[in-house]
Amino acid sequence: LVNVKAHRQIINSIDGIGGSNDSPVTPSLVTGSKDGSVKVWDPRQTQPAVVMEPLPDERRQDCWAVTFGCENGDVKLFDIRNFKVSWETCIKSGVCSIEFDQRYIYMNKLVVTSTASQIDVFDMRTRHPEKGFARLTTVWTGASSTAGQRTPLQPRMEMGSLSIWKYC
The missing domain is CATH 2.40.10 (Thrombin, subunit H)
Structure with a gap:
């Protein structure tokens, strides 16, 4: 069990994948926070594997869902391997x-x-x-x-x- 201070503000959404015997995927957790950041975690580590957040001069959207979903309606799919947005839309x-x-x-x-x-x-x-x-x-x-x-x-x-x- 790991206990870490993951975000500066409340975590609104958390999701995980992998870790079971029938899963071909490495265990990962993804958290989305009121601080506007999304972090990808390896549950065996105390630091996030990937941190995605707005630039310092950009407005921080409250992240409510972690396949990226924000209060302004933005939906983004992020390719973690290539570290880029692979698709986005606004609902x-x-x-x-x-x-x-x-x-x-x-x-x-x-x-x-x-x-x-x-x-x-x-x-x-x-x-x-x-x-x-x-x-x-x-x-x-x-x-x-x-x-x-x-x-x-x-x-x-x-x-x-x-x-x-x-x-x-």
């Missing part, structure tokens, strides 16, 4: 959650929810050279895919209701 309202539909399959569907009760589903296998990834948008308050199954999606809607939807 126009604060990002609440970001999730790929399958944890161990390379970029299939990306589900992004926002403060405007909006859900955007990006098909990460269909990319237009000018318009970007194929995208569908509707209004919900949050969503998550179900563990171990590919197609069910659990949107969280107003008035506290929860549904299970199947998409293809």
